[in-house]
Amino acid sequence: MKTSQVVADRPSAVKEIHVVWMTTGLSCDGDSVSVTAAGLPSIEDVVMGAIPGLPKVHLHNPVLAYEVGDDFMKYWFAAAEGRLEPFVLVLEGSVPNEEIKAEGYWAAMGTDPNTGQPITTNEWIERLAPKATAVVCAGTCATYGGIHAMQGNPTGAMGLADYLGWNWRSKAGIPIVNVPGCPVQPDNMMETLLYLLYQVAGLSPMIPLDDQLRPTWLFGKTVHEGCDRGSYYEQGDFAHEYGSPKCLVKIGCWGPVVNCNVTKRGWMDGIGGCPNVGGICIGCTMPGFPDKFMPFMDEPPGATFSSMMIGSYGRLIRSLRGITNRIVNQEPKWRHSKPVLTTGYHPKYYGNGNGAHNYGAPRRFETKTR
Numbered sequence: 001m002k003t004s005q006v007v008a009d010r011p012s013a014v015k016e017i018h019v020v021w022m023t024t025g026l027s028c029d030g031d032s033v034s035v036t037a038a039g040l041p042s043i044e045d046v047v048m049g050a051i052p053g054l055p056k057v058h059l060h061n062p063v064l065a066y067e068v069g070d071d072f073m074k075y076w077f078a079a080a081e082g083r084l085e086p087f088v089l090v091l092e093g094s095v096p097n098e099e100i101k102a103e104g105y106w107a108a109m110g111t112d113p114n115t116g117q118p119i120t121t122n123e124w125i126e127r128l129a130p131k132a133t134a135v136v137c138a139g140t141c142a143t144y145g146g147i148h149a150m151q152g153n154p155t156g157a158m159g160l161a162d163y164l165g166w167n168w169r170s171k172a173g174i175p176i177v178n179v180p181g182c183p184v185q186p187d188n189m190m191e192t193l194l195y196l197l198y199q200v201a202g203l204s205p206m207i208p209l210d211d212q213l214r215p216t217w218l219f220g221k222t223v224h225e226g227c228d229r230g231s232y233y234e235q236g237d238f239a240h241e242y243g244s245p246k247c248l249v250k251i252g253c254w255g256p257v258v259n260c261n262v263t264k265r266g267w268m269d270g271i272g273g274c275p276n277v278g279g280i281c282i283g284c285t286m287p288g289f290p291d292k293f294m295p296f297m298d299e300p301p302g303a304t305f306s307s308m309m310i311g312s313y314g315r316l317i318r319s320l321r322g323i324t325n326r327i328v329n330q331e332p333k334w335r336h337s338k339p340v341l342t343t344g345y346h347p348k349y350y351g352n353g354n355g356a357h358n359y360g361a362p363r364r365f366e367t368k369t370r
C-alpha cells in the first residue's frame with residue numbers, strides 16, 4: 001500500500017487548518033514570491049485540497065490574499081484572540097529590535113482599534129506565537145536575521161529564534177522550524193509547511209530538525225556535495241574567470257562549507273542551483289550570512305589551503321586520467337576486417353564435435369571482408 005493511501009485512510013485530528021503568514025518582518029517579500037513557484041507541493045495543491053489526508057487549508061498571506069484592509073486583518077485579530085484554531089504561524093523577514101529606537105517603529109501591520117496606533121511586528125509575534133500550534137520561519141531573514149542583521153545595521157535585526165529563544169516551543173511542543181534561503185527555495189518551504197500541516201493534523205511524527213532548527217532532510221548536505229562542478233574540484237581544475245565550466249572556489253565559492261540543497265534541487269522545478277549554472281555560493285542559507293562570507297567574490301580563506309592540497313593531487317590524477325581517457329577512446333585492435341580472428345578467443349570449453357576438447361592452436365575462421 002502506498003504511503004499516500006495510508007495517510008488518506010487515517011482521519012485528520014482537525015477539519016480545517018489556517019496558515020497565518022506574516023510578511024512584516026524586515027524583508028522584501030521575496031519568500032512569498034518564491035513559493036508561488038513551488039511544485040512539491042504547490043500552494044494551489046495545498047489550498048485546493050489536492051493533498052491526500054490533509055484537512056482544508058486556509059492561507060492568509062498579504063502578498064497572495066484577495067482580501068484587503070479590515071477583511072484581511074480580521075484573521076489576524078481572530079488568531080490573536082484564539083478564535084482561529086488551529087493555525088501555523090509563518091514569519092517572513094527579520095525581527096527588528098523595537099527597544100533601541102529613539103522614536104516611531106521599525107515595522108508594523110494594521111492598527112490597534114483601541115489605540116489607533118500601528119501594531120508592530122514584534123507585538124504581532126507576541127500575540128500570535130503563543131496561540132500557534134507550529135511556527136515556521138521562511139527565508140534567511142526570519143531564521144537568522146539575514147541582510148538586515150549584518151554588522152552596522154541600525155535596527156538590531158535578528159531571527160525569530162534570537163527573539164523568542166532557541167529553546168522556545170509552541171503550545172504543541174514543536175520547536176521553531178527554520179527554512180533558510182535568500183529567497184527560500186520554494187519546494188523546501190512548501191515541503192516543510194506540508195510536513196507541519198500533517199503534524200498539526202496528527203498525521204506525522206515530530207519534524208526532524210538539526211541544531212540550527214533546520215529540517216534535517218533538506219539541510220544535511222553541503223552545496224559542494226551536490227554540485228555539478230565537484231569533479232573539477234576533485235581534479236584541481238579551477239576557474240579563474242566567470243563563464244568557465246570549472247570549479248568556482250578560486251573566485252569566491254563557499255559551497256564546500258555551506259548547508260544547502262539547491263545544487264541538487266535547483267532553484268525551481270529542478271532548474272538552476274547557484275554553482276551549477278556559474279554563480280558562486282555566498283552562503284545565503286547560513287546563520288553566519290552575510291558577514292562571515294564577505295567580501296563576496298574573494299576566495300574563501302580556507303579555500304587557499306584546501307585548493308592547494310587538492311591542486312597537486314588533482315593535477316596528477318587529471319593527467320593520469322588523461323592518459324587512460326586516450327586509451328579507452330581507442331577501439332580494441334582485434335576489431336578489423338582481416339581474414340583472421342585475433343580476439344584471443346580460445347575454444348577450449350567447446351568440443352570438436354566428438355566430445356573431445358580441443359586445446360590446440362587458435363582456429364582460423366573465415367570472415368567476411370567489409
Ligand code: SF4
Pocket residue numbers: 223224225227228229230231233246247248249253254255256275281
Ligand atoms: S563550484 Fe563551489 S560547490 Fe561546486 S565544486 Fe566548486 S567549490 Fe564546490
Ligand code: SF4
Pocket residue numbers: 181182223258259260261262263273274275280281282283284285286
Ligand atoms: S548555493 Fe549558496 S548562494 Fe545559492 S542558494 Fe544555496 S546557500 Fe544560497
